[in-house]
Amino acid sequence: MVSLRLIDGSATADDSSAHSAFDVPLADEALDQPSEAEALDAYSRAVSGVAERLSPSVASLRVQRQTRRGRVQSGAGSGVVLTHDGFILTSAHVVAGRDAGGSARFTDGRELRFTVEGRDPLSDLAVVRAEGSQLEPAALGDAESLRVGQLVVAIGNPNGFEGSVTAGVVSALGRALPARAGRRVRVIDNVIQTDAALNPGNSGGALANGRGHVVGVNTAVAGVGLGLAVPVSATTQRIIAALISDGRVRRAYLGIAGGPRPLPPRARADTGAERGVEVVEVIDGSPAQRAGLRVGDVIFELDGAATESATDLQRLMVAERIGRDATARLVREGSVLALTVVPTELDTSLL
Numbered sequence: 294m295v296s297l298r299l300i301d302g303s304a305t306a307d308d309s310s311a312h313s314a315f316d317v318p319l320a321d322e323a324l325d326q327p328s329e330a331e332a333l334d335a336y337s338r339a340v341s342g343v344a345e346r347l348s349p350s351v352a353s354l355r356v357q358r359q360t361r362r363g364r365v366q367s368g369a370g371s372g373v374v375l376t377h378d379g380f381i382l383t384s385a386h387v388v389a390g391r392d393a394g395g396s397a398r399f400t401d402g403r404e405l406r407f408t409v410e411g412r413d414p415l416s417d418l419a420v421v422r423a424e425g426s427q428l429e430p431a432a433l434g435d436a437e438s439l440r441v442g443q444l445v446v447a448i449g450n451p452n453g454f455e456g457s458v459t460a461g462v463v464s465a466l467g468r469a470l471p472a473r474a475g476r477r478v479r480v481i482d483n484v485i486q487t488d489a490a491l492n493p494g495n496s497g498g499a500l501a502n503g504r505g506h507v508v509g510v511n512t513a514v515a516g517v518g519l520g521l522a523v524p525v526s527a528t529t530q531r532i533i534a535a536l537i538s539d540g541r542v543r544r545a546y547l548g549i550a551g552g553p554r555p556l557p558p559r560a561r562a563d564t565g566a567e568r569g570v571e572v573v574e575v576i577d578g579s580p581a582q583r584a585g586l587r588v589g590d591v592i593f594e595l596d597g598a599a600t601e602s603a604t605d606l607q608r609l610m611v612a613e614r615i616g617r618d619a620t621a622r623l624v625r626e627g628s629v630l631a632l633t634v635v636p637t638e639l640d641t642s643l644l
Contacts, residue, residue, distance in 0.1 A: 336444075339503050343446040344458045346505035350374040350431035351498055352381055352397040352423070353450040354407070359392040371449035371498030372397060372421065373507055374430045379405070379423040380537055383497030384512050384523075385412040388419050397423045400456055411536035415544070415641075416481060417472050417512050417523055419497075420536040431499060434506030436485060436524030439463050447489040447511055447520070449498025461489030461518075469604070470513065470521055480604050483524050485509045491520035543612035545636035548579020553602045554591050560624045568601045569593030569624065584634035587625065594622040610636065 356368040370387030374380075381397060388395075388409050398404045405423040412419035439445075443463045451457050468484040485500065491514045500509035500522040509522030510529075523529065535542045554571035561567060569591040575582050586592075592600050596619050600606045615638045622631050 339444060340446055340458070340460045343501050343503065343505045344448065347431060347446075347448055347499055347501055347507070348400050348456055348458070349429040351448045351456070352399055353455040354381075354383060354387060354395060354397055354421070354497065356388055356393055356395040358390050358394075364394075366395070367393075369450060369453060369494050370496045371494065371511070373497070373499045373510065374428045375420070375533070375537075376430055377428055378426055379407075379428060380410070381407065381421050381423055382510060382533060383419050383421060384510060385414045385417045385419040386512075387497045388412060388421060389414070394421075397421070398455065399428075411540035411542075413532055413536060413542045413641075415472050416529070416532050416542070417470075418510065418529065418532055418536065420533060431501075432504075432506045433525050433530070434502055434504070434508040436483065436508045436526050439466060439485065439502070439508060441466060444503045445485075445487050445489055445508070446501045446503075446505075447487070447491060447495060447498060448501065449491075449495035449511060451490075451492035451494040453494060457495075459490040461487050464488050464519070468521065470523075480607060481523055482604065482608075483526065484512075485522040485524055487520050487522065488518045489520060490518075495520075541641060543615065544639040544641075545610040545612065545614040546580065546639035547606070547610065547634060547636055548576035548581040549586060550574040550576075551592070551603055551606070556591060556593060556624055557627060559627060560591075560593075560629060563629055564593060564622070564624075566593040566599065566601075570600050570603055570606050580634050580636050584621070584632050586621070586623075586632065586634070589625070591624045592621050593624065596620055610639070612638075 352372040354370045354372050357364045358367045372381040372383035375382050394408045396404050397407050405425040407421040407423040410420045410422050441463050446460045448458050465486040468486050470481045470484045472481050491511055495511045498511045499507045500511055502508050508525050511522045513521040532542050549572050551570040551572045553568055555568045572588055572590045575586055595609050614636045618633050620631055621634050
């Protein structure tokens with residue numbers, strides 16, 4: 294009989310054609326199929342293994358803010374330990390507001406004060422630092438390796454119930470989640486959708502794969518059986534590093550609002566591009582205004598990179614473009630133009 298194992302949601306067996314999380318028994322060994330109880334026990338072992346491995350690395354956060362009457366509790370959430378010396382990853386909305394701080398409680402009974410090191414509302418990620426040492430850091434995975442149907446385990450602090458564990462599957466990948474900060478709106482790409490039960494207080498907690506590696510940071514509940522998590526990826530890790538080292542994330546800024554629009558037939562023939570971003574607003578005093586961009590322009594390329602949507606343009610607004618010339622190719626009243634724009638740094642002081 295083919296062995297029964299669950300490893301990170303992938304089938305492993307001598308039969309290379311198996312695709313499910315559990316190995317498929319051969320047809321002529323039907324009598325040796327695992328019983329429903331045995332299969333359930335394998336699932337339970339996988340979930341309990343993740344819980345045992347990861348629970349010491351997930352903190353229950355009690356958030357406080359300064360008021361005229363002193364510090365008062367203003368919310369709660371969860372966090373994932375990043376380093377032995379106290380850096381903890383959570384959601385930006387958990388620790389929103391000036392002078393936010395509070396306490397982090399762990400499964401070993403310790404309760405440590407924390408302060409906010411940095412927060413980035415446009416990715417809904419934040420890093421806080423607990424006043425302690427010898428914490429148990431979680432292992433970070435890579436959400437790029439996830440597959441729909443794969444086992445995931447959520448650990449957090451829903452409704453004040455500390456150390457709660459729920460399990461489910463990856464329901465969908467590649468979701469988009471708008472993150473708002475004041476008037477700024479940014480789309481968080483490749484959000485993970487799961488049916489693992491999430492509730493208020495789970496925000497900032499861990500979404501882990503079957504190996505106990507954190508592949509997502511739970512951020513929102515969109516409905517019953519519909520939870521969303523910010524993926525842990527190379528981009529996420531750059532954001533985390535910036536929050537730890539600088540307390541903020543630097544992004545380039547153009548100063549436009551826009552949406553997707555197909556290019557006119559002649560422009561498509563001339564440029565080979567199918568669509569671009571139509572400018573619907575140009576902010577006064579912005580780099581876009583100084584460069585001569587106008588409402589109605591359709592930007593289809595920036596420095597050689599296609600811009601078919603506002604999300605494409607957003608992805609290009611990285612710190613390396615701040616203060617540097619960039620060539621925007623666009624269609625204006627049927628003609629193809631090239632303008633030089635110099636992005637500035639996005640002001641996040643009011644976010």
